[in-house]
Structure formats: C-alpha cells, structure tokens
Amino acid sequence: MGNSERPKILIVDDVREYLYSLENALGREFNVLAAASMDEAKEVMNKEVELVLLDIRLNEEPQNRDGIFLLEWCKKNYPLKPVVMMSSHRDFDMAVDALNLGASYFLRKPINIPQLKALLRNIIEQARLSEENVRLRKKLSEYENKD
Secondary structure, three states: OOOOOOOEEEEEOOOHHHHHHHHHHHOOOOEEEEEOOHHHHHHHOOOOOOEEEEEOOOOOOOOOOHHHHHHHHHHHHOOOOOEEEEEOOOOHHHHHHHHHOOOOEEEEOOOOHHHHHHHHHHHHHHHHHHHHHHHHHHHHHHHHOOO
16 A cells, blocks of 8 residues: 555654554554644644544643643544544543543553554544545535525
8 A cells, every 4th residue: 555545644642652653553554643742743633634543641640631632622623533542541531521522432551453453444434434425415415506
C-alpha cells in the first residue's frame, strides 16, 4: 500500500517512548502523525486525518484533563472525526466522560497491537461509510429540491 492509500491517523501521547512505539507498530498500515501535547496535536490536526488515538492525560498529574479538552476541541472542529481514547490509569469517571463527549472507544494500556489495528480499521471504515451517507443524503436532498 502506498502512503496515500493508508488511512491517516493522529496519535497523541505525552510519553514520547510510548508515542514512538505506537508510531512504529502502526506505521506500516497507517500514515501516522504524532503529537506529544495538546498544542502539537492542534497544529497537525487537519481534515485528512481520519482518526485520532488520544491519551486521556497529557501529563502524569492525576487531575490532568488535557485529553478530554482535546477530545472536546476535536468534536467541535471535526465533529465526524472518530477519536479513540486510551489510558494506563484506572479512572472510570474520565472514561465515562470521554465516551459521553463522543469518543468512539476507550482502551486501557498496555494495548494489544493486533487488536488495536483491527479496531482502528473498523472505526475508520464506519466513519468513511457515515461520511459517504451524509454526502449522498445531501446530494439526494439537492436533487429533490430542484423540482
């Protein structure tokens, strides 16, 4: 598969070693962009990104909610973009918050890479079908309103 054929994903994690390991593990199947902070993620996020894989905490402070804030920003600016949240912390409330704010899925670290690849492929395919459905409905609506 060429670079342009692979789905483009953005991985956001403050632990650079983890970020690089995910980038390496997913790089053959996905065109991976990486960010280690909320600001970096906002800089590289664009409409070509098909999915965001986002750590719920973007530093190790227990009260840190940068991942939640970035999820909210993504859903405001790219409402149809799927966001998969991940965390190594057992914070049930933040997981529920993330899902209630529109996260597609929540994963606990350490992540099983073959399962992650399958999950990302499925979510991206669902998102593509949803976008196609929206596009076709709009086209049909325009066609029906011509009469």
